[in-house]
Amino acid sequence: MEYTKLGRTGLEVSKICLGCMSFGDASxxxxxxxxxxxxxxxxxxKKALDLGVNFFDTANVYGAGSSEEYLGRAIRDFADREEIIIATKLFFGDGQHEGRNTTGLSRKAIFNQVNASLKRLGTDYIDVLYIHxxxxxxxxxxxxxALNDLVRSGKVHYLGASAMYAWQFQKAQYTAEKNGWTKFSVMQxxxxxxxxxxxxxMIPFCKDSGVGxxxxxxxxxxxxxxDWTADTARSRTDETAKSKYDSTEEQDMAIVKRVAELAEKYNHSRAQxxxxxxxxxxxxxPIIGVTKEKYLDDFMGAFDxxxxxxxxxxxxxKYLPHKVVGAL
Incomplete structure (x- = not known):
């Protein structure tokens, strides 16, 4: 495993972050x-930990909170918490509490969601808290x-943001800087x-301002x-992914073909x-979710x-402009 500092912070993370969206109670x-x-x-x-991964990403909405529970119990059983970087996200809520003030980024919603995540994770602090x-x-x-107060209280160590336009991210950073509050350290x-x-x-702004x-x-x-013809459970059921990529299939396949060509040329996998x-x-x-151990072994070859x-x-x-998705 190789490690890097996250942006301009002193936080040292593995260059592979294990995404935990595929973990959770299917019901x-x-x-x-x-x-x-x-x-x-x-x-x-456990496999990720054995390979040296120390960076794990989940969210309160994944598996309606059960992803956080699974991750928290596994970290307690298999690792030294002080060496592990746990990132989670809030905005959507955990799906267990429906109604007013249970989602979004109001002060009330933020504090309620963080306290619930801490309980599910079974930890006293969150290393990186993203607004989803x-x-x-x-x-x-x-x-x-509200986010600044969480950092000052010790419940959260670093702040991150996800899925927004660059002007919004810049506005948030400016607001924090103007008031002497904690700024975002990482963009997902x-x-x-x-x-x-x-x-x-977004990426040039982050690089210029030291955001990971x-x-x-x-x-x-x-x-x-x-191969795009591969039949997997996710390819059949992930409607979000279909909405993001299916409309550009023809132009994207030209890029995927070149990935396969280079993989053959260098005798490496496409993932590498x-x-x-x-x-x-x-x-x-990069945050990578897997459903089989063998994929983690494969990723390690990318370091060579x-x-x-x-x-x-x-x-x-072969890349052509796409309709903006994600920044909703």
Missing amino acids: KGFHSGWLLDEEKSRVII RWDYNTPIEETMS NHYNMLYREDERE LAPYSPFAAGRVIR IALAWLWQKGIDA LKLTDEDIAYLDE
Whole structure:
């Protein structure tokens, strides 16, 4: 495993972050068609720890909170909590409490959601707390003030943001700086070889201001690294991924073909090609979800691969602008 500082923070994270969206109680999850139960989830988490992964990403909405529960119990059983970086997210709520003030980024909702996540994770603090979306109905001053208070209280160590426009992220950072509050240290944006719209504004802003990059969907829900005809539980049931990628299938397949060509050329897997591409684009720690141990073993081979400038240009050449998705 290789490690890196997360942006300009002193936080040292593995260059692979294990995403935990595929872990949870299938009777509760909004993507229950491909959720792993606790026993199977623990196998994946233990394998990741054995390989040196110390960065884990979950959210209160995953499995209606059960993903946090699974992760928290596994970390307590298999690892030293002080060495592990746990990231979770809030905005949507845990699905167990419906009604007013249970979602969003108001001060009340933020404190309630964080306390619930801490309880499910079984820990006293969250290493990285992301806001999962931009809240159009709450003043950003209220949100940033509440987040700052959580950091000052010790319940949260670092702040992150996800799935928003660059102007929104800049507004949040400016609001925090103006008031002497804690700023966001990391951006979890939508970024992969098939979706590069954040190269226009968000990624340059983050790099210029020292914000770490830990994007979600780095393999485009598997589309970058497998044959598009492959039949998997996720490909059949993940409606979110279908809405993001199905409309651009024809142009995206030209890129995926080139990934396969380079994989054959270098005798590496497609996943290793995709990971090498991300790291060479300046990504700190892509968030990768898996449902089988063997994929984690495969990812480790990416550390032995260095793509040439010509390889990067070859992979980038066929990209065409996409409709913005994710920043909703």
